[in-house]
Amino acid sequence: MSLLRIEDLHVEVDGKPILVGIDLAVEAGEVHAVMGPNGSGKSTLANVLAGRPGYDVVRGSMTVDGEDVRTLSPEERSLHGLFLAFQYPIEIPGVSNMEFLKAAVDAHALGRGEEPPTAVDFVKRARVAATRLQFDPDFLKRGVNDGFSGGEKKRNEILQMLILEPRLAVLDETDSGLDIDALQVVADGINAFRANSNAVVLVTHYQRLLNYVVPDHVHVLADGRIVHSGDRGLALELEERGYGWLGG
Amino acid sequence: MAGSAADAAALAERILAQGPSSYAPWLDRGPHLDLLERRALPELRAEAWRHTNVARWYEAVLHGTVTPVSSHRVESPAEVEVVDFADPRAAELQQLRGEETYRLSAQPITALNALLLGAGAAIRVPAGSAASDPIRIVDLPAAYQRILVIIEPDARVELIEEPSTYTHRLVEVVVQPGGQLVHRRHQAASSHLECSLVAVRAESGAHYELSLLSLGSDLRRNDIVASLAGVGANVTLRGAWRLDESRHLDNQVAVHHRVPGGTSRQTYRGVAADRSRAVLNGRIEIAPGAQQSDATLNTKNLLASDAAEVYAKPELEIYANDVKCSHGATVGAIDDDAVHYFRTRGIDEHTARTLFVRGFLREAIDDLDAAQMLGLIQ
Numbered sequence A: 001m002s003l004l005r006i007e008d009l010h011v012e013v014d015g016k017p018i019l020v021g022i023d024l025a026v027e028a029g030e031v032h033a034v035m036g037p038n039g040s041g042k043s044t045l046a047n048v049l050a051g052r053p054g055y056d057v058v059r060g061s062m063t064v065d066g067e068d069v070r071t072l073s074p075e076e077r078s079l080h081g082l083f084l085a086f087q088y089p090i091e092i093p094g095v096s097n098m099e100f101l102k103a104a105v106d107a108h109a110l111g112r113g114e115e116p117p118t119a120v121d122f123v124k125r126a127r128v129a130a131t132r133l134q135f136d137p138d139f140l141k142r143g144v145n146d147g148f149s150g151g152e153k154k155r156n157e158i159l160q161m162l163i164l165e166p167r168l169a170v171l172d173e174t175d176s177g178l179d180i181d182a183l184q185v186v187a188d189g190i191n192a193f194r195a196n197s198n199a200v201v202l203v204t205h206y207q208r209l210l211n212y213v214v215p216d217h218v219h220v221l222a223d224g225r226i227v228h229s230g231d232r233g234l235a236l237e238l239e240e241r242g243y244g245w246l247g248g
Numbered sequence B: 001m002a003g004s005a006a007d008a009a010a011l012a013e014r015i016l017a018q019g020p021s022s023y024a025p026w027l028d029r030g031p032h033l034d035l036l037e038r039r040a041l042p043e044l045r046a047e048a049w050r051h052t053n054v055a056r057w058y059e060a061v062l063h064g065t066v067t068p069v070s071s072h073r074v075e076s077p078a079e080v081e082v083v084d085f086a087d088p089r090a091a092e093l094q095q096l097r098g099e100e101t102y103r104l105s106a107q108p109i110t111a112l113n114a115l116l117l118g119a120g121a122a123i124r125v126p127a128g129s130a131a132s133d134p135i136r137i138v139d140l141p142a143a144y145q146r147i148l149v150i151i152e153p154d155a156r157v158e159l160i161e162e163p164s165t166y167t168h169r170l171v172e173v174v175v176q177p178g179g180q181l182v183h184r185r186h187q188a189a190s191s192h193l194e195c196s197l198v199a200v201r202a203e204s205g206a207h208y209e210l211s212l213l214s215l216g217s218d219l220r221r222n223d224i225v226a227s228l229a230g231v232g233a234n235v236t237l238r239g240a241w242r243l244d245e246s247r248h249l250d251n252q253v254a255v256h257h258r259v260p261g262g263t264s265r266q267t268y269r270g271v272a273a274d275r276s277r278a279v280l281n282g283r284i285e286i287a288p289g290a291q292q293s294d295a296t297l298n299t300k301n302l303l304a305s306d307a308a309e310v311y312a313k314p315e316l317e318i319y320a321n322d323v324k325c326s327h328g329a330t331v332g333a334i335d336d337d338a339v340h341y342f343r344t345r346g347i348d349e350h351t352a353r354t355l356f357v358r359g360f361l362r363e364a365i366d367d368l369d370a371a372q373m374l375g376l377i378q
Helices: A042-050 A074-079 A097-111 A119-132 A137-141 A150-164 A180-193 A232-241 B004-018 B030-037 B054-063 B088-097 B110-116 B336-343 B349-362 B368-374
Strands: A004-013 A016-026 A031-035 A055-064 A082-085 A092-096 A168-172 A199-204 A217-222 A225-230 B073-075 B081-084 B119-125 B135-139 B144-151 B156-161 B168-175 B180-187 B190-202 B207-214 B217-228 B234-243 B248-257 B263-272 B277-286 B294-303 B309-318 B324-333
Touching: A004 A042, A016 A031, A016 A042, A016 A055, A016 A225, A031 A042, A031 A232, A042 A055, A042 A074, A042 A082, A042 A168, A042 A199, A074 A082, A074 A097, A074 B336, A082 A150, A092 A097, A092 B349, A097 A119, A097 A137, A097 A150, A097 B336, A097 B349, A119 A137, A119 A150, A119 A180, A150 A168, A150 A180, A168 A180, A180 A199, A217 A232, A225 A232, B004 B030, B004 B054, B004 B110, B030 B110, B054 B190, B054 B217, B081 B088, B088 B119, B088 B144, B088 B168, B110 B144, B110 B168, B119 B135, B119 B156, B144 B156, B144 B180, B168 B180, B168 B207, B180 B190, B180 B217, B180 B368, B190 B207, B190 B234, B207 B217, B207 B368, B217 B234, B217 B263, B234 B248, B234 B277, B234 B349, B248 B263, B248 B294, B263 B277, B263 B309, B263 B349, B277 B294, B277 B324, B294 B309, B294 B349, B309 B324, B336 B349
Parallel strands: A031 A199, A031 A217, A082 A168, A168 A199, B119 B144, B135 B156, B144 B168, B156 B180, B168 B190, B180 B207, B190 B217, B207 B234, B217 B248, B234 B263, B248 B277, B263 B294, B277 B309, B294 B324
Antiparallel strands: A004 A016, A004 A055, A217 A225, B073 B135, B081 B119
16 A cells, blocks of 8 residues: 555645546655646645645545545644645744744644653754754744744754654655755755655755655656656756657 | 613712722822713713623612622732732822822723722832742632832732623833833633723833733623833833634733833734624824834734624824834634645634634743633643
C-alpha cells in the first residue's frame, strides 16, 4: 500500500478548475519533487492535501496509509500523519512558539491515546530541534513567526515537521526566498527527517533545493496535471531548458 | 412613555427630596447638589453616552439593585495608612490630595456618587515607602463608593481592585513627585449596572500604571481621566477585555498632558463575541506649552460574531507643536488563516481560536495569572 495515493484528483477553487486529474503514488522512504511553472497548480495540490477551506475536491481520491483524507478535517489529517510546510507561514503575535508547539504535540499525543509529554521533556525536545535549525535560545519564547525573517519562517516550518514527525511531509516552496545558508539549514533538516518510515513531497519551482535533498522521483505539473515524471535528471534538464518544452 | 430626560430629572428630584447621604459629613456636597438642582445630569443620547444607555443606569440608581457587603474589606501592608471615609482623618487626607483630580462638569454622574455615598477608603502611602505587598480593595459596604489614594513622594505600591459590586465607584489617585503606583482593576462578568470613574493626577517624575482586565456586565461604564501635571510624569494605561452574551463595556479614557515632558502609553485589546458591545474612546489632550510630550494610543479589537459591536475611537487634541503623538485603532475578525495554520498542526478549531484570542489579548495583559483567574483568558 502506498503511503500517499492520489487518483484522478480534480480540484476547484471558487468554481474554477485548478487540478484536472492528478495521479501520484508515493511510497514510504521516498522523496518526490513536484515541479512546475507558476500557476500550474503546485500549491493547490499542497493545500488540498492539508484540507484548506475553499479548495473543493470535485472528483478523485487522496489516501494516506490507505485512508481517504478528503472527509477529514485539517487537524484530523495532521493527527493521521500529514504535515504541510506552508509557503507563507502565518504570523501569530502573542502566541509563543512554545505554546503553539506544545499544543500541537499534546494534540498528537492525545490522538495516539498517550499522555502529553511533561513541559520539561517537551522543552528538551524543542530545544534540540531549535538548535538543529540554528534558532537562538529565545526562539521558544518568541511569538509564532512574529517578526521572523523569511528564512526564519521557513526554518520554523521544518522545525515543526521535526517535532511532529509526520508520516508524510508536503513542503510547499520551502526553498523560496532562502539565501544559500538558510537553504543548507533547511536541507539538513529535511535530510535528518528522511527515513524509511516516512515520505516527503517537495513542491518547488526551482531545482536548487534538489542539489541538497536528492529526490527519488521528479514530476512536472502543468495546467493542473502531471505532464512528465522522471528521476533526478529531469530536474536538472528543467533547470537547463525551462518548462516551455514540456507543453501542456 | 416618559422620556429619558424625565428620567434624569425625576432622579434628580428624588435625590434632592431625600437629601444627601449623611456618610462622611465633612465632604463638601455643595457643587453636587447644585448640579442636580440645575438638572445637569446627562440625558439619554448625550454625546458622552452615545454607546451606553444612561437611563438604564438611572433605573438601577432609583431601584437600588445592589446588595452591599456588610463591612470594609481592604487589605494593606503595615506602612500604608487606610481610613474609613467616615473618620475625620479622611478629611485630612483629602486635604493632602489638593485640588480635585477631575472636573465635575465633565463627569456629572459623579454628583450621584457624592450625594449617595455610603462607603469609602482613604489611603495614604507614606513618602519613600516601598511596600512589597499590594493594597487590595476586596469590597466596600455600599453601592456608592469612593477610594482616595495618595502616593507620597518617592513611595511605591501596587493597588488591586478585586471584582466587586457597586453602582458607582470613584477612585481618585494622586501620585506625588517621584511616586509610583501600579493600579490593577479586575472586573468579573456580572449582571449589574455599574459606572466608575478613575481620576488620576501624576505629578513630576511620577509613574502611574493602570492594568484593566474586564469581562463586561449588563451595563459597565469605566471613565478614566489621567492628568500628567508635573514635568516628566509617566502614565501607562493597559486594558484587555473579552465580552460575550449580551454584555456591555464602555471605556471612556482621557489623558491630559498639562505640562512639558510627559510620556503616556495606552494599549487596549478587546474581544466582542455573541451580542456584546465593547467601546473604547481614547482621547489624548496636549495643552498649550506641554512641549516634548510623548503620547501613544493603540487599540485593537476582535469581532468574534456578526452580532457583536465594537466602537474604537482615538481622538487627539494637540495645542503644542513639539510633541510626539501617535494612535492606531483596528477592528477585525479572528484570522481564519491563523486558525487553519493551527489546525494543520493537529490543534482542534476550538483550541485554535482560544489560543488565538489569548495571544491577541495578551498584548495588553501583564499579569497572566490574574487574567486567567478572572476567566479573561483560558
